């Protein structure tokens with residue numbers, strides 16, 4: 548089997564005005580959709596970052612993968628490494644919350660983008676679901692968590708009609724957001740994206756969620772926007788309300804000190820983002836749970852390697868998410884189904900994406916009882932809807948955004964806003 552066509556299509560889809568530690572989401576999120584076709588007619592799919600530097604590498608790789616054997620992943624990795632080395636990708640300002648788009652992750656994120664598509668082709672050629680190439684499913688459905696955000700009712704620049712979720716700034720509005728999300732998707736645990744408003748208010752929202760949803764595991768994620776002192780003070784207020792405390796304070800040392808002082812289980816997708824940071828984190832006992840993400844950990848197989856390392860060192864594993872569509876969700880689902888020690892429901896931004904903006908046939912994937920279900924369809928089990936792909940590619944071409952920048956977007960609401968870390 549030989550690869551005869553590789554196509555990388557950048558897309559943009561509507562994203563609500565969600566608040567975070569850096570600022571606020573722009574009106575459109577960027578992704579890339581990857582197609583890898585073989586001489587015997589198989590088509591594999593992938594989804595990755597659509598920010599300019601990541602996209603430039605992916606587009607450079609398109610022609611270099613022609614003629615390659617989709618089973619030869621070592622060859623793929625070597626070609627990706629050589630291409631990245633020759634291109635020296637620029638760092639992305641303002642993209643700290645999209646860790647996969649850091650220049651230092653260029654090899655692992657470009658490799659991952661194509662590895663998923665190569666594995667999809669491999670599995671389709673054997674008429675097997677992709678998970679079977681990862682050692683087989685240890686579960687037939689993967690649990691995800693309700694992912695709540697503080698948000699404004701509409702974007703500053705109003706490029707389209709406001710989303711249906713409305714404003715969420717108060718305790719009552721956050722509880723209402725959780726209720727709607729849980730009713731629609733059946734989630735069994737709740738994560739609150741924090742680091743955006745006053746920490747005491749964010750903790751009060753956790754208390755309100757605890758009261759409204761007794762027994763639901765709760766997490767708060769300030770994305771490193773709280774100082775060590777603030778994180779310790781908030782830990783005191785939170786008591787044992789949390790399942791885990793996600794990235795409250797910056798740095799491996801800061802997280803280690805926080806764990807020493809509070810004993811709370813700490814999770815991260817910010818201080819452990821590659822195997823070198825993993826090693827240093829183990830030495831310092833910085834975190835107890837690692838949130839994997841195949842997009843920047845180097846694909847599905849390396850995510851399994853990470854999970855194995857977590858098992859070896861007694862750490863918990865779950866998964867991180869940025870704004871994404873169904874191909875990424877299905878890739879996450881296949882790998883999560885093949886990780887025996889997946890200890891917690893994974894994150895997903897998927898409910899925040901609009902129902903008319905999916906690139907796969909059949910529209911948005913269902914989340915039932917909080918889970919994405921695997922099927923026995925070959926590969927990822929997905930087909931592209933080319934009309935939708937064209938529509939979202941047109942949107943990419945006209946939206947004017949080429950690199951995520953939540954700081955710049957917040958300056959449209961608050962001109963004095965600056966990137967400061969930690970802010971509280």
Ligand SMILES: O=C([O-])[C@@H](O)[C@@H](O)[C@H](O)[C@@H](O)C(=O)[O-]
Pocket residue numbers: 565566567568644645646740768770816867868869870894
């Ligand atoms: O999209 C956001 O605002 C999130 O803050 C995202 O960028 C983070 O990477 C992520 O969701 C997280 O768990 O830190």
Ligand SMILES: [Mg+2]
Pocket residue numbers: 768770793794815816817867
């Ligand atoms: Mg996080």
